[in-house]
Amino acid sequence: MSRRLLAAMTGALSQLPPITLDKVLAESELQTRVDRKYLVPIATFVELVTRLRDRFGVLEIDGQRSFRYESVYFDTPSLGLYRQHVQRRRYRYKVRTRSYLDSGECSFEVKLKGNRSETVKSRMPYSLADRARLTEPAWEFLAEQLRTAYGVGIVDRLQPALTTTYRRSTLVDRVEHARMTCDVDLRFFDGRASVDVLPAAVLVESKTAGRAGAADLVLRELQVRPIQVSKYCVAAALLNPQLRANPWHRTLRQLTRSG
Template sequence: MSTAAPTAAHPLARTVAAAPAVTLDGLNARARLLTRFDRSYLVPAAVLTDLVARLTDPERPGGPFRALAIDGRRAFGYHSVYYDTPRLRSFHEHRQGRRLRFKIRERVYRDSGERQFEIKLKGPRGDTVKHRRPLTGTDTPLDPPYRAYLAAVLRERYGIEAPHDLTPSLSTDYLRATLVADGERVTCDAALACTDLRTGATVRCAPGLVLVETKSAGHLTDADRLLHAHGIRPAVFTKYCGALTALRPALPGNRWRRAAGTAFPVVDAAAAMVGSRP
């Protein structure tokens, strides 16, 4: 895995530098939100600066949002590997809006080296429900204990069998800053790069554009309202489905194509060569 750019020098880190800090334990105490509603926005950097300033204003009613800080850092490198079947079952079930859909990934927190095996499900209200289990040493999500965990989760929650033919499908790399208030969280992801692990093609998010996700128990948050006031509406976009739509134009990804075109205005030559193959 490549090493992320120095976080302290990145504009995202400077944007949240003046915010009051919160520890990881403090963040989880205020808004762990393993079951939540997510809304995604593609936000210009100038709007992000205003959003952060307003959310972290000491005079904000209810108190300011706080920025996750660990060892003096406020922006952190993330690496994820998504797993899917050769026919992209997870992608297509999300495209079709299937109620019993899921995503499977390994998440790596670059700054600490922590690794998690994560299963993301859809709850009965359309909310996101995340199940996770630590990965240690040379463990991978394809090892028997994690396959057994996946099978148990899907059987218990959905009453379905787990796919047996999973392989690495897509990787993502980005820098993240996280803001938190009671019961709500805002993540800001910059320098997003996504690689198709079956072809090697890569797409990168447009410079100056940040993926902002609001996470709450369901209600519109202050962050949502502030973004709406700037004329920015939720984007039909996920890292996995949006990136695959850009990387493989032959896929029937119309629901994500508009946002993917905004996020990834340039597709590299390798992607263009293989894009005609689903």
């Protein structure tokens, strides 16, 4: 992360009161939600936080407001789950482990596309040592989620496809049950190649129970429009240029444009 970007983010987030992890989990743990994603230039991000400072707080743990994340995504050898998303299949899903590197905690997560464009996320605690493989309890958990949501079984055995790392700050709306995550310093790698993205911007995700939240309305005022982006899908497309990636062509250019 560039020093300019780090200084700007740190200064912007210093305007917000701290919120504890317990409060985040108690008030804003949206597992069934609507996600709206934005690529926000750093100057616009500073203005966004300034306009929201009387309403939002920021997650703070041991004086830190930015945390290191790692996600390992699993797919079939032919990237069948990726192709489901390219084809906009009604029943599509992602499978990953999510590691919180600063605390050493980890979870296994299944993200399903639900009705009305909702994202339904289910997760279970996981061993950090197992984050790059699927244990038998993970297979059983995945199978149960697919049976319950879609009435189907696991089509094929899954294997690690790629890894993403980034730094995240989490903002919480103290008026409504909504959350906003702010990611920088993204890196994608798969054992053969790696790609660094977001040179001068913040990937903002607004997570609400349905209708647009306060952050979405401010971003609209700032003339920032939602984009179609999935970390896994854009990572797979950047690391495998031969893949069809029609839904994300514009986003791919934005993510890799130099700042």
